[in-house]
Amino acid sequence: MGFLVLEGLRAGYAGGKGDVLADVSLQVARGEVVGLIGPSGSGKSSLLRALVGLLPPRAGRVTLDGRPVDYGSRASLRAARDRFAIVFQQYNLFQNMTALRNVAIAPTLVKKRPAAEVEAEARALLAKVGLAGKVDAYPDELSGGQQQRVAIARALALRPDILLLDEVTSALDPELVTEVLDSIRALQRDGMTMLVVSHEMAFIREVATKVVFMDAGRVVESGPPAQVFDAPRSPRLRDFTARILRH
Ligand SMILES: Nc1ncnc2c1ncn2[C@@H]1O[C@H](COP(=O)(O)OP(=O)(O)O)[C@@H](O)[C@H]1O
Numbered sequence: 001m002g003f004l005v006l007e008g009l010r011a012g013y014a015g016g017k018g019d020v021l022a023d024v025s026l027q028v029a030r031g032e033v034v035g036l037i038g039p040s041g042s043g044k045s046s047l048l049r050a051l052v053g054l055l056p057p058r059a060g061r062v063t064l065d066g067r068p069v070d071y072g073s074r075a076s077l078r079a080a081r082d083r084f085a086i087v088f089q090q091y092n093l094f095q096n097m098t099a100l101r102n103v104a105i106a107p108t109l110v111k112k113r114p115a116a117e118v119e120a121e122a123r124a125l126l127a128k129v130g131l132a133g134k135v136d137a138y139p140d141e142l143s144g145g146q147q148q149r150v151a152i153a154r155a156l157a158l159r160p161d162i163l164l165l166d167e168v169t170s171a172l173d174p175e176l177v178t179e180v181l182d183s184i185r186a187l188q189r190d191g192m193t194m195l196v197v198s199h200e201m202a203f204i205r206e207v208a209t210k211v212v213f214m215d216a217g218r219v220v221e222s223g224p225p226a227q228v229f230d231a232p233r234s235p236r237l238r239d240f241t242a243r244i245l246r247h
């Protein structure tokens with residue numbers, strides 16, 4: 001039994017021309033790092049958005065830790081959102097707040113947790129992503145890579161069961177990518193369950209326990225990194241890896 005189980009998940013945008021997730025089934029074990037790959041428009045972001053309830057599923061089932069996630073009602077949606085945290089390509093930090101405040105604000109204001117406890121945890125999380133010395137810095141005093149690491153710490157401060165990372169290095173200058181990937185490696189060593197969408201194929205190959213290849217809203221193929229990258233079975237995956245590994 002998987003920690004996160006998706007069964008026949010379908011979803012589409014209101015006013016959109018149909019389902020962007022056609023029939024997604026997927027199992028994720030606790031502590032597993034799933035690398036989501038696939039061509040642009042294949043539904044990777046939509047899948048993560050569906051999990052956090054930003055794109056309401058039209059059919060199918062999501063089960064987390066043995067309990068069904070109900071996206072139907074406001075209350076259960078809020079409960080579902082508590083289980084996942086998502087980090088986007090654009091980190092969108094609050095510009096008028098320090099790194100520490102950016103990480104601490106949601107747990108304090110939204111979750112109403114004790115300020116002192118949240119602050120201690122926020123400091124620990126910033127240290128975890130290599131920013132112990134930057135707790136009092138404002139976003140405009142930080143590099144893109146540092147800001148993205150604050151965004152990752154901010155997501156972790158919500159104590160998610162599963163962390164969803166959507167192309168978190170895509171907006172960064174190449175020399176800043178490594179430090180963000182290092183932070184993700186540290187989370188993997190801690191046993192954080194993650195779904196990672198990335199074009200950094202070498203990184204996916206290294207950290208992912210399982211790679212899922214999506215195309216046209218479906219999971220076309222999945223398996224251990226070596227199998228997916230070195231012995232792709234479907235023509236679409238073969239074509240994708242050939243194109244992506246060429247550059
Ligand atoms: N806000 C939106 N409204 C309507 N359609 C969208 C929206 N966002 C994405 N789509 C469509 O959903 C499909 C999947 O997109 P997306 O999940 O962003 O793919 P990926 O992340 O793999 O590039 C695409 O056809 C895209 O055009």
Ligand SMILES: [Mg+2]
Pocket residue numbers: 044045046
């Ligand atoms: Mg995307």
